[in-house]
Amino acid sequence: MIFLQDVNDWKNEIIERGKTFVENVKSSRQKAVQVGERFITDGATILTHGYSRTVKTLLLKAAQKKKFKVIVTEGRPECLGYRYAEELSLHEIPVTIILDSAVGRIMERVDFVIVGAENVTENGGVINKLGTYPLALTAVAAHKPVYGIVESFKFARLYPLRQDDLPPSQDETVNFSSVPPNKNTATKDLVKFFNPLFDFTPPSYIQLLFTDLGVLTPSAVSDELIKLCPN
Numbered sequence: 535m536i537f538l539q540d541v542n543d544w545k546n547e548i549i550e551r552g553k554t555f556v557e558n559v560k561s562s563r564q565k566a567v568q569v570g571e572r573f574i575t576d577g578a579t580i581l582t583h584g585y586s587r588t589v590k591t592l593l594l595k596a597a598q599k600k601k602f603k604v605i606v607t608e609g610r611p612e613c614l615g616y617r618y619a620e621e622l623s624l625h626e627i628p629v630t631i632i633l634d635s636a637v638g639r640i641m642e643r644v645d646f647v648i649v650g651a652e653n654v655t656e657n658g659g660v661i662n663k664l665g666t667y668p669l670a671l672t673a674v675a676a677h678k679p680v681y682g683i684v685e686s687f688k689f690a691r692l693y694p695l696r697q698d699d700l701p702p703s704q705d706e707t708v709n710f711s712s713v714p715p716n717k718n719t720a721t722k723d724l725v726k727f728f729n730p731l732f733d734f735t736p737p738s739y740i741q742l743l744f745t746d747l748g749v750l751t752p753s754a755v756s757d758e759l760i761k762l763c764p765n
Contacts, residue, residue, distance in 0.1 A: 562685035562746040567592045570683045570744035578602040578645045584663030585614035586650025603628045641676040651684040655692045658737035658752025670739035683744040694734050
């Protein structure tokens with residue numbers, strides 16, 4: 535009976551910790567949104583990439599008081615840009631969907647780029663959906679600011695120096711047999727698809743990070759990590 539009681543106590547503790555974590559996630563997201571909201575101005579044209587709940591929350595919150603336009607990339611291979619656009623349009627936010635490869639063509643119409651992040655690395659770089667890096671390259675070349683919005687629990691003690699330093703994902707390769715056969719493709723066994731889910735955007739391409747800790751420059755992330763994880 536004592537053993538069963540211990541198991542129940544552990545179970546309840548795990549459940550409570552899970553609830554606390556979920557509450558902290560929601561709280562962190564709302565704080566980051568409050569920080570980023572003031573950077574959205576009336577009449578702005580905003581370009582975003584990747585289906586980020588935090589970016590979406592920011593845009594919906596800002597739309598309650600301001601009028602602006604959003605450009606959303608298609609987001610292949612998952613094509614989440616369509617879902618993103620639909621959800622924003624339901625809140626009467628004007629949205630344009632573009633091909634991922636059209637960012638250079640559209641960039642001169644954009645005021646700034648904002649993306650979410652799967653992780654922010656120790657040097658302030660951003661790991662995010664595939665296509666974020668070339669988007670940031672294009673924005674910087676066009677002298678457009680690139681902002682990230684992210685909760686501090688996504689800060690990670692990772693220090694990639696190049697794209698291949700990222701851990702591989704299970705979806706990086708697609709078997710050729712999953713593609714409809716083409717009678718003109720005689721060498722199909724030699725053809726492979728490279729389809730990673732994420733890429734790494736170096737900190738030099740990110741102007742500011744909107745976080746629950748406030749507005750941070752990428753270089754400030756390392757200091758915040760030391761505070762969050764002193765050991």
